[in-house]
Amino acid sequence: MTQLKLSNIDKSYGNGVCVLKDINLDINSGELLVFVGPSGCGKSTLLRMIAGLETITAGELQINGQSMNDMPPSKRGIAMVFQSYALYPHLTVRENMAFALKIAKQSPAQIDAAVDNAAKKLQLEDYLDRLPKALSGGQRQRVAIGRAIVRDPQVFLFDEPLSNLDAALRVATRIEIARLKESMPDRTMIYVTHDQVEAMTLATRIVVLADKGIAQVGTPLELYNTPANEFVAQFIGSPAMNLMPGKIVATGEQTTVHLDAGGVAISNISTIDADAGKVVNVGVRPEDLMLASGEFMLEAKVDITEALGEYTLLYLQQTDGAENFIAKLSGTHKELRDQTIQLMANPGKVHLFHEGLGMH
Amino acid sequence: MDNIAGSKSSLRWAVHLSVAFLVVLWLIPTVGLLVSSFRTTDQISTGGWWRALMTAEHNLILRTAPPSTQTQINGKYVVTGSLAKSGTDLDIRVWGVSSRAIDDYTPGATAKLSKGGEITVSKDGHYRMEHTLPFTGKRGTRIFLSSALPPEFTLDNYHKVLFDPKNVEGMGQAFLTTMIVTIPATIIPILIAAFAAYALAWMQFPGRALLVAFIVGLLVVPLQLALIPLLKLHLNIGIGKGFIGVWLAHTAFGMPLAIYLLRNYMVGLPKDIIENARIDGATDFQIFMKLIVPLSFPALAAFSIFQFLWTWNDLLVAKVFLIDSSGQTVVMTAKLVEMLGTRGGNWEILATSAFVSIVVPLLVFFSLQKYLVRGLLAGSVK
Numbered sequence: 001m002t003q004l005k006l007s008n009i010d011k012s013y014g015n016g017v018c019v020l021k022d023i024n025l026d027i028n029s030g031e032l033l034v035f036v037g038p039s040g041c042g043k044s045t046l047l048r049m050i051a052g053l054e055t056i057t058a059g060e061l062q063i064n065g066q067s068m069n070d071m072p073p074s075k076r077g078i079a080m081v082f083q084s085y086a087l088y089p090h091l092t093v094r095e096n097m098a099f100a101l102k103i104a105k106q107s108p109a110q111i112d113a114a115v116d117n118a119a120k121k122l123q124l125e126d127y128l129d130r131l132p133k134a135l136s137g138g139q140r141q142r143v144a145i146g147r148a149i150v151r152d153p154q155v156f157l158f159d160e161p162l163s164n165l166d167a168a169l170r171v172a173t174r175i176e177i178a179r180l181k182e183s184m185p186d187r188t189m190i191y192v193t194h195d196q197v198e199a200m201t202l203a204t205r206i207v208v209l210a211d212k213g214i215a216q217v218g219t220p221l222e223l224y225n226t227p228a229n230e231f232v233a234q235f236i237g238s239p240a241m242n243l244m245p246g247k248i249v250a251t252g253e254q255t256t257v258h259l260d261a262g263g264v265a266i267s268n269i270s271t272i273d274a275d276a277g278k279v280v281n282v283g284v285r286p287e288d289l290m291l292a293s294g295e296f297m298l299e300a301k302v303d304i305t306e307a308l309g310e311y312t313l314l315y316l317q318q319t320d321g322a323e324n325f326i327a328k329l330s331g332t333h334k335e336l337r338d339q340t341i342q343l344m345a346n347p348g349k350v351h352l353f354h355e356g357l358g359m360h
Numbered sequence: 361m362d363n364i365a366g367s368k369s370s371l372r373w374a375v376h377l378s379v380a381f382l383v384v385l386w387l388i389p390t391v392g393l394l395v396s397s398f399r400t401t402d403q404i405s406t407g408g409w410w411r412a413l414m415t416a417e418h419n420l421i422l423r424t425a426p427p428s429t430q431t432q433i434n435g436k437y438v439v440t441g442s443l444a445k446s447g448t449d450l451d452i453r454v455w456g457v458s459s460r461a462i463d464d465y466t467p468g469a470t471a472k473l474s475k476g477g478e479i480t481v482s483k484d485g486h487y488r489m490e491h492t493l494p495f496t497g498k499r500g501t502r503i504f505l506s507s508a509l510p511p512e513f514t515l516d517n518y519h520k521v522l523f524d525p526k527n528v529e530g531m532g533q534a535f536l537t538t539m540i541v542t543i544p545a546t547i548i549p550i551l552i553a554a555f556a557a558y559a560l561a562w563m564q565f566p567g568r569a570l571l572v573a574f575i576v577g578l579l580v581v582p583l584q585l586a587l588i589p590l591l592k593l594h595l596n597i598g599i600g601k602g603f604i605g606v607w608l609a610h611t612a613f614g615m616p617l618a619i620y621l622l623r624n625y626m627v628g629l630p631k632d633i634i635e636n637a638r639i640d641g642a643t644d645f646q647i648f649m650k651l652i653v654p655l656s657f658p659a660l661a662a663f664s665i666f667q668f669l670w671t672w673n674d675l676l677v678a679k680v681f682l683i684d685s686s687g688q689t690v691v692m693t694a695k696l697v698e699m700l701g702t703r704g705g706n707w708e709i710l711a712t713s714a715f716v717s718i719v720v721p722l723l724v725f726f727s728l729q730k731y732l733v734r735g736l737l738a739g740s741v742k
């Protein structure tokens with residue numbers, strides 16, 4: 001069931017700078033939707049428009065079928081968790097969590113019950129009487145989440161909630177958020193992050209924002225397996241997908257591309273006769289490349305190797321030096337340094353892009 | 361590296377020395393005033409306040425009892441008594457019967473009187489004057505003496521200045537008047553300014569930037585410019601001279617600095633906190649009362665100190681807007697000016713009055729000075 005509906009939403013700031021344009025998005029209830037995109041692409045802005053902290057320049061935002069454009073933040077049934085935690089520094093953890101309920105004039109018994117319940121969920125019971133400054137970063141983040149839970153909103157908004165935590169704590173808190181989501185299956189969460197792993201592991205669907213608009217919406221694996229365009233292809237997955245220019249020479253069930261650098265790529269993507277001769281980019285993820293003997297797609301010199309035990313990253317330089325590629329081979333391959341190697345990929349893993357858009 | 365370390369430590373010495381210098385510079389007159397306010401007239405005339413703990417000597421001319429009190433004992437005419445005035449003690453070092461030789465005799469010795477007879481004076485000022493003939497004349501004989509004055513501290517000056525029922529000095533009344541002027545003149549502007557600063561920092565409305573610029577502009581307008589027009593206005597609308605007038609004037613003159621300081625502080629508060637409160641459903645008023653005011657406490661305290669000190673020490677605004685011919689509304693600063701004329705010689709009264717007028721600012725300053733520094737540095741260091 002659609003819970004949030006964004007129709008043709010634009011955002012520009014006072015000085016005429018357009019940040020977002022024509023955003024259309026349906027968000028179902030119970031989803032955990034993740035916004036990703038390069039820095040400055042408007043993820044926070046979009047989230048803040050949903051929260052009501054930023055005016056909507058044009059278009060309409062509906063929650064449960066009701067227009068929210070002019071609704072104050074507190075009436076939208078949302079709660080937000082900020083990257084900076086935004087705890088009230090002069091109030092104890094308990095008072096922080098009770099703040100919204102007190103404003104809403106709930107009875108002390110109700111408030112205590114809600115706070116205790118949230119504290120138990122987040123293991124904050126021992127810290128209820130402390131001030132935020134006496135808490136660690138992770139505990140502060142949990143208080144911020146607790147403060148959102150206490151209000152029992154329909155929609156949770158998270159703006160990079162984990163980016164101030166160190167790596168280990170980030171993993172732990174990420175799992176905690178996943179568990180929290182599971183315990184509240186009918187609540188919707190919208191989550192902004194820079195972190196690919198967070199996006200891939202938490203999301204039911206990912207929205208990739210780029211160039212003032214939505215580049216693609218889909219489940220994490222859809223984005224990984226069938227990126228709609230070159231931007232998404234390179235943005236999702238790390239290291240980024242290699243793109244190699246070439247020309248289609250054979251069409252049909254399988255498509256054959258002659259690469260400008262000399263190799264041949266075969267893809268399982270089917271094409272029609274009219275596609276023959278088109279200039280395309282062949283996309284292969286570093287982890288899909290393997291050493292070839294005979295037929296090869298890519299011939300290049302290994303510039304640097306990074307052996308990480310489980311796998312080795314090879315930084316490749318083509319003989320003409322024009323393009324650099326990365327390959328990820330399992331095992332240790334330090335010996336390949338400074339050698340010229342030939343690589344190929346399984347046709348099922350070869351993507352084709354024509355004029356920036358994916359061919360499927 | 362050595363160079364840098366060396367210059368750093370010499371810089372630190374320079375800082376320490378200049379701080380010490382400033383402290384001494386500040387302490388000398390303040391302590392002097394405090395010490396003087398506890399001394400008696402006699403002591404102030406014998407030496408400066410730094411000698412307050414030492415025994416001083418002073419020369420006195422005292423008279424014996426008049427001849428009318430003489431009695432006849434064993435055929436001799438005798439006058440006895442004590443040179444010390446009731447309630448005071450004498451500690452005579454030397455004495456004499458002529459103004460030219462006041463150090464002729466030691467206590468217990470006997471001196472011949474020029475008019476005949478002899479006198480014995482003991483250390484504590486008791487004397488016995490004898491003659492075979494009756495003493496004549498109306499007044500007693502003059503004795504010249506030099507007496508030791510032990511250190512003495514008294515609260516009399518304070519009693520006289522503050523609690524004298526007849527309020528001769530008028531300082532008690534003036535103290536109250538100053539309080540009545542100062543406290544509302546501190547609270548009213550801070551109340552108004554806090555609301556204004558919040559609006560200017562966190563509420564969106566057209567012309568906000570212009571308004572801020574205008575207020576900053578007002579900071580540099582000298583208040584003397586506004587005295588006459590403002591007084592005219594007060595007279596025209598019927599406030600006249602009085603407490604309401606002076607409160608309003610202090611409020612108006614203090615407002616630009618108050619708004620400026622508080623707005624700068626409030627702008628620096630984290631935006632996320634306020635946005636989160638909005639999402640939590642707080643109204644602007646609730647955000648102001650529950651978040652902004654407690655979080656701005658250092659700035660509020662800093663400004664209160666400023667405004668308090670400035671209104672407490674103010675003479676000009678009080679003279680223009682408050683003090684009328686009735687003499688009922690004289691503030692302390694004005695009273696002190698008056699006393700410099702009428703009691704110019706009574707240093708102990710002046711010193712006491714002056715100390716009364718600085719003690720409250722001192723207390724306020726020392727109890728709140730940590731907020732002063734924090735409030736003023738807000739925004740300049742992160």
Ligand SMILES: Nc1ncnc2c1ncn2[C@@H]1O[C@H](COP(=O)(O)OP(=O)(O)OP(=O)(O)O)[C@@H](O)[C@H]1O
Nearest residue numbers: 013014017019037038039040041042043044045046
């Ligand atoms: N008040 C503002 N006035 C003008 N431009 C703004 C304002 N706030 C944000 N922007 C611009 O809007 C764009 C989007 O900002 P936003 O904070 O949404 O980016 P983001 O995707 O959250 O970036 P990040 O990942 O770094 O947090 C940025 O280019 C920014 O410069």
Ligand SMILES: [Mg+2]
Nearest residue numbers: 043044045159
């Ligand atoms: Mg952001």
